[in-house]
Amino acid sequence: MSDLAVVNCRQLVTLSGPRRPRSGAEMRELAIITGGAMRIRDGRIAAVGPRREIYRSLAEDTEIVDAGGRIVLPGFVDAHTHPVFAGTRADEFEQRTGGASYSEIAAAGGGIRSTVRKTRAASESALLDASRRYAGWFLRGGTTTIEAKSGYGLSLEDETKILRVIRLLHSERRLRYVPTFLGAHEVPDEYAGRREEYAEAVIHEMLPQIAEDQLAEYCDVFCEPDVFPAPQAAAILRAARALHLGIRMHADQFSADHGSLLAAELGAATADHLERTTPAGLAALQAAGVQPVLLPGSVYNLGSSEYPAARQMIGLGMPLVLATDFNPGSSPTTSMTMVLSLACTHMKMTPAEALTAATVNAAWSLGRGRELGSLEPGKQADFVIHECDDYRELPYFFGRETAAAVYLGGACVYRRSD
Ligand SMILES: [Zn+2]
Numbered sequence: 001m002s003d004l005a006v007v008n009c010r011q012l013v014t015l016s017g018p019r020r021p022r023s024g025a026e027m028r029e030l031a032i033i034t035g036g037a038m039r040i041r042d043g044r045i046a047a048v049g050p051r052r053e054i055y056r057s058l059a060e061d062t063e064i065v066d067a068g069g070r071i072v073l074p075g076f077v078d079a080h081t082h083p084v085f086a087g088t089r090a091d092e093f094e095q096r097t098g099g100a101s102y103s104e105i106a107a108a109g110g111g112i113r114s115t116v117r118k119t120r121a122a123s124e125s126a127l128l129d130a131s132r133r134y135a136g137w138f139l140r141g142g143t144t145t146i147e148a149k150s151g152y153g154l155s156l157e158d159e160t161k162i163l164r165v166i167r168l169l170h171s172e173r174r175l176r177y178v179p180t181f182l183g184a185h186e187v188p189d190e191y192a193g194r195r196e197e198y199a200e201a202v203i204h205e206m207l208p209q210i211a212e213d214q215l216a217e218y219c220d221v222f223c224e225p226d227v228f229p230a231p232q233a234a235a236i237l238r239a240a241r242a243l244h245l246g247i248r249m250h251a252d253q254f255s256a257d258h259g260s261l262l263a264a265e266l267g268a269a270t271a272d273h274l275e276r277t278t279p280a281g282l283a284a285l286q287a288a289g290v291q292p293v294l295l296p297g298s299v300y301n302l303g304s305s306e307y308p309a310a311r312q313m314i315g316l317g318m319p320l321v322l323a324t325d326f327n328p329g330s331s332p333t334t335s336m337t338m339v340l341s342l343a344c345t346h347m348k349m350t351p352a353e354a355l356t357a358a359t360v361n362a363a364w365s366l367g368r369g370r371e372l373g374s375l376e377p378g379k380q381a382d383f384v385i386h387e388c389d390d391y392r393e394l395p396y397f398f399g400r401e402t403a404a405a406v407y408l409g410g411a412c413v414y415r416r417s418d
Pocket residue numbers: 080082250325327
């Protein structure tokens with residue numbers, strides 16, 4: 001593989017900096033090189049710097065990628081998605097326009113359980129086809145890595161089917177996937193009224209098999225008093241930890257501090273959502289070093305105005321992460337630029353803070369901080385040429401797809417054809 005050089009970047013947004021998640025004022029430091037260039041060898045970044053400096057070191061057969069005076073960024077790292085499911089819930093979306101709430105629809109047998117029924121009925125190859133289509137959407141939005149949760153199978157057979165699809169997708173080398181087991185996403189129909197028994201099945205049947213087959217790196221639980229209350233969530237997550245899985249949690253989306261306090265107690269990698277978290281919950285997370293993953297797309301899509309308290313969290317020095325929560329029910333979007341826009345308009349994050357949360361901080365939350373999330377020598381050459389003159393245009397011109405070309409490990413995986 002010959003060397004690659006990316007030249008003619010109006011802004012090369014490197015996000016280079018300390019080798020750890022960024023917090024406080026660091027989140028506003030993007031280390032932009034105006035008129036920058038980048039040299040890549042064997043799929044990894046070899047050098048970044050001013051154009052003249054990079055040109056001096058180029059080998060003769062270097063392949064040149066001309067950014068055309070546009071901006072170049074690390075690929076987005078989307079640290080919370082549910083990308084493998086069958087069907088859609090466009091019908092429920094319509095019902096919600098008529099006033100039905102998300103929880104009313106779920107109580108009537110819709111919601112997550114309706115996607116579970118469709119996903120169980122789908123073959124592995126049908127799920128693969130659907131998920132490949134969404135992988136293309138992520139790429140078009142400038143995302144190069146996603147955390148991918150199971151959770152629409154809720155049985156050993158169907159959860160492993162989903163996780164195998166995720167493994168296959170990752171092996172195709174278009175988009176990177178970090179797999180998370182979310183067997184405790186909801187209680188399936190056949191366990192109605194027997195939540196404890198289902199939690200036992202997650203612990204004793206599913207987790208050991210999934211760990212043995214190395215199908216997941218993380219375990220996640222939907223922790224809410226009426227779904228998986230804290231004691232049950234704790235039992236599942238402790239079992240996962242004993243099998244050397246990392247811990248992520250759906251926390252405080254609908255009720256305050258159950259999930260956040262448990263995430264702090266367990267020292268989880270992340271606590272995700274946090275729309276209802278009180279100052280006590282935030283303080284506990286901060287003290288335990290748990291990274292918050294904020295999901296404004298689901299707040300928006302559910303028609304709520306209760307966005308998480310991003311400014312308070314930044315003020316506390318928490319290294320925020322932003323993600324899409326891509327899923328068929330509450331956040332059907334793969335667009336990280338839409339998430340950036342929501343973060344700026346509704347959570348008052350600056351464009352620079354939002355970008356840090358969507359790249360380098362997200363990479364650290366997935367244990368990939370040394371490999372991904374910024375454009376620094378030694379890291380994977382996962383970068384995107386965006387059709388913009390200034391990085392602030394990404395959240396500013398909202399609702400447009402800006403990626404012109406996407407590279408993964410130095411190989412072009414998407415190029416816009418217009
Ligand atoms: Zn989620």
